[in-house]
Amino acid sequence: MSLNSDLSNLFANLAAIMDIRGENPFKSVSFSKISRLLADLPFDIKTAFDKGELEDIEGIGEHSRKIITEYITTGHSSDYDEAITSIPPGLLEVIKIPGTGPKTAALLWKQRGITSIEDLVKAIDEGKLEGLKGIGEKKIEQIKSGIAMRSQAAQRMGIVHALEIGQSLLERLRKVPGVKQAEIAGSLRRWKETVGDVDLICCVEPKKDPAEISAAFVKFPEVEKIQGQGKTKASVITAGGLQVDLRMVPIESFGAALMYFTGSKDHNVRLRGLAQDKGYTLNEWGLYDVKVYDRAKKKTAEAPDVAPLAGKSENEVYHKLGLAYIEPEIRENRGEIEAAAAKKLPHLVTLADIHGDLHSHTTASDGHNTIEEMAEAAKALGYTMLAITDHSKSQAIANGLTAARLLKHVEQIHKVGAKIKGITLLAGCEVDILIDGRLDFEDDVLKELDWIVASPHVSLRQASDVATIRLLRAIDNRYVNVIGHPTGRLINKREGLPLDFAKIFKAAAASGTALEINAGYPRLDLNDVNAHAAIDAGCMLSINTDAHSTGEFDSMILGISVARRAWAEKKNIINCMTAKQLVEWAAKKRG
DNA sequence: GCCGTTTTCGGCCCGACTGTTTTCAGTCG
Numbered sequence: 001m002s003l004n005s006d007l008s009n010l011f012a013n014l015a016a017i018m019d020i021r022g023e024n025p026f027k028s029v030s031f032s033k034i035s036r037l038l039a040d041l042p043f044d045i046k047t048a049f050d051k052g053e054l055e056d057i058e059g060i061g062e063h064s065r066k067i068i069t070e071y072i073t074t075g076h077s078s079d080y081d082e083a084i085t086s087i088p089p090g091l092l093e094v095i096k097i098p099g100t101g102p103k104t105a106a107l108l109w110k111q112r113g114i115t116s117i118e119d120l121v122k123a124i125d126e127g128k129l130e131g132l133k134g135i136g137e138k139k140i141e142q143i144k145s146g147i148a149m150r151s152q153a154a155q156r157m158g159i160v161h162a163l164e165i166g167q168s169l170l171e172r173l174r175k176v177p178g179v180k181q182a183e184i185a186g187s188l189r190r191w192k193e194t195v196g197d198v199d200l201i202c203c204v205e206p207k208k209d210p211a212e213i214s215a216a217f218v219k220f221p222e223v224e225k226i227q228g229q230g231k232t233k234a235s236v237i238t239a240g241g242l243q244v245d246l247r248m249v250p251i252e253s254f255g256a257a258l259m260y261f262t263g264s265k266d267h268n269v270r271l272r273g274l275a276q277d278k279g280y281t282l283n284e285w286g287l288y289d290v291k292v293y294d295r296a297k298k299k300t301a302e303a304p305d306v307a308p309l310a311g312k313s314e315n316e317v318y319h320k321l322g323l324a325y326i327e328p329e330i331r332e333n334r335g336e337i338e339a340a341a342a343k344k345l346p347h348l349v350t351l352a353d354i355h356g357d358l359h360s361h362t363t364a365s366d367g368h369n370t371i372e373e374m375a376e377a378a379k380a381l382g383y384t385m386l387a388i389t390d391h392s393k394s395q396a397i398a399n400g401l402t403a404a405r406l407l408k409h410v411e412q413i414h415k416v417g418a419k420i421k422g423i424t425l426l427a428g429c430e431v432d433i434l435i436d437g438r439l440d441f442e443d444d445v446l447k448e449l450d451w452i453v454a455s456p457h458v459s460l461r462q463a464s465d466v467a468t469i470r471l472l473r474a475i476d477n478r479y480v481n482v483i484g485h486p487t488g489r490l491i492n493k494r495e496g497l498p499l500d501f502a503k504i505f506k507a508a509a510a511s512g513t514a515l516e517i518n519a520g521y522p523r524l525d526l527n528d529v530n531a532h533a534a535i536d537a538g539c540m541l542s543i544n545t546d547a548h549s550t551g552e553f554d555s556m557i558l559g560i561s562v563a564r565r566a567w568a569e570k571k572n573i574i575n576c577m578t579a580k581q582l583v584e585w586a587a588k589k590r591g
Numbered sequence: 592g593c594c595g596t597t598t599t600c601g602g603c604c605c606g607a608c609t610g611t612t613t614t615c616a617g618t619c620g
Contacts, residue, residue, distance in 0.1 A: 018592095026603055030592040061593045097607090101618050136611055186620090199620085228619095232609055236617090245620075247607090260605090272604040283605050300607065339603075 002498065004038050004045050007071060010080055011035035011064070016092055019081045019102035020109075034064050036266070036315075040334075042504060042533035046072055068117040090116030097146040099139075107132060117147060145225075149241070156194035157242055158491055159558065160521045163188065166198045167241055169222060173200060174217045178208030180251060180363040185261035189328045191561035193491055193524050196299070197243035199261050204252040210248040217246050222562070231301040250303055253285045255313035260284040266333035267326075274321050274337070286311025287320055329564040334532075335420070344397035347529055348564040352556055353576045356423075358431065359453050359484055359544030362551075364409045365390035366398035368549040371416045371425070377550035379423045385579040387426040387451040388413050392440035394432040395457060401429070403445045410449060412527065424579035426451040430484055437473025446479035451586065455484030457506030460497055467497040471504055475513045481586050482514045482542045482574075487530075505537035514574050515541040519559025519565075520552065531566035541566075542574045 015031035018024075026157050037059050039393070048054055049072050054065050061411050071077045089107070094105045094117055108114040111132055114123055124144060126159050129135050166184050173182045179202050183189070186199030204210045214234040218226045227235040227243070234246045239241045249257040260268060260283070275282035281290045286308025288296075296306040310316040323340035327348055330336045339345045360375055361367030367587060371388060378386040390409060391400035401409060410427040417425030428451030432440040439446070439454060446452055462470065474480055486504070489496025518525045523546070526534060531541060543559035545552050563573060570576040577585060
């Protein structure tokens, strides 16, 4: 899928170049949208091109279609080649400096001949920025610290770490006198796998001055640097380099502000357009009748002095717009607004729907707890089933089991299962999918097991066609119930196998093989977009923690969040079956 | 540049904060 990301980058750069050149901003917005669209596309853009379906993709118009077509057929784009030579390419890095945008970059270039970050550093050192219109002492300081912070901010933070920081700040915020209600918003509330910053929102008791809350917030011990601090907003950088934004609103605006700050951007833009169509206007203060709103007195950082149609709760705002309430996880403008209007939103799966974990390890291979300990811990979580799936022999580094050890282990699992009441233990194995798609054990061993997860662990840089055939072979095996972490990707570390997902999904759906959403961070594999496409293709999914200790069962919530972002309902997830149903489901494939 | 059941032209979401300014441009979310 690197073609998608190559093109996504190309359009992002085109947009940035247009901004620097000062062209019509709506044009660059269009290209930015296409860039995001391509990054999240659940299929290879070349597939759409081959089928002549580029025209069906909303947001991609005639000009962009030409660019994409040329890039696919020739490997380059003449529009892009022309654009990139029209500005010094180093400016694309300059605009990534926080606080420095396209206008400033253009000014630096045209007035001082600065074409790269190195030039900029040198110019600052030599005092060459003096006398530039709009660039004062403070702005220069801002640029300097922006350059220093740039590398830290370059990588988005993983959800696990961000949640930790966000929750600790939230708890602290809730204890500040005058704070009536506080919530996490932003991409963290939408449970995106990585976040660029953390957004907090709170409403303030009527008599309290929000500036006092903001002043308390910037003094929290986690705060290393204050970016900005106003009457309704404060922005800080924590010790780990994570940006945290706080927004304060009166209670009447809490829902509208929570909505606005939760995003996503594309979701908000759609909502505001919808409001417009109805003669309303929507902002973080509330939903207003546009005629009333235009007459209102408005001061920066204060609610308008007219009553909103809605604003206290998100529910209220959605309903007033003619929509059902939309869960934060699916607010991505991927069809949820249309579904909400038609009252056809999915009933998203919840943690309470999960009856068991179907991929876990014990001390028999590389886990830290015994069969008994894992079973008791699963039972304590309210699970009624657990699959024990230790590694197969190729995973020598993980103390993988030989066939003989495995068969003894199976016996042991059954023995423990008979002893512990209230939970069904499935004796299984996480079998390696070898590089050519053969499995690490022959069928005569596999047939002795209750449950088989087959996973790729090595050779994760194969070409797409080779990798796809490899997984298709595993799916084809009658004993394989689940394909574990299908791509092998690691967030921020490893891309994973470039599979032809359409083929994989088709085969998995037809054969009755579930695909895993591995809930362990940094796997979260399948990701939200691919899991969504899998459901559309009729696949069953399995959400598993791959726990190597009893504590790791807790990461199920992360897997649930991926499934929810993928629009998954109970009926799409095999972990929501009872143990009896699950065994029958597996038996069907064995035939 | 993209889009369209009022439209093939004319609109495109909306506001806070900062810095450098006396009324606003730039950046960000």
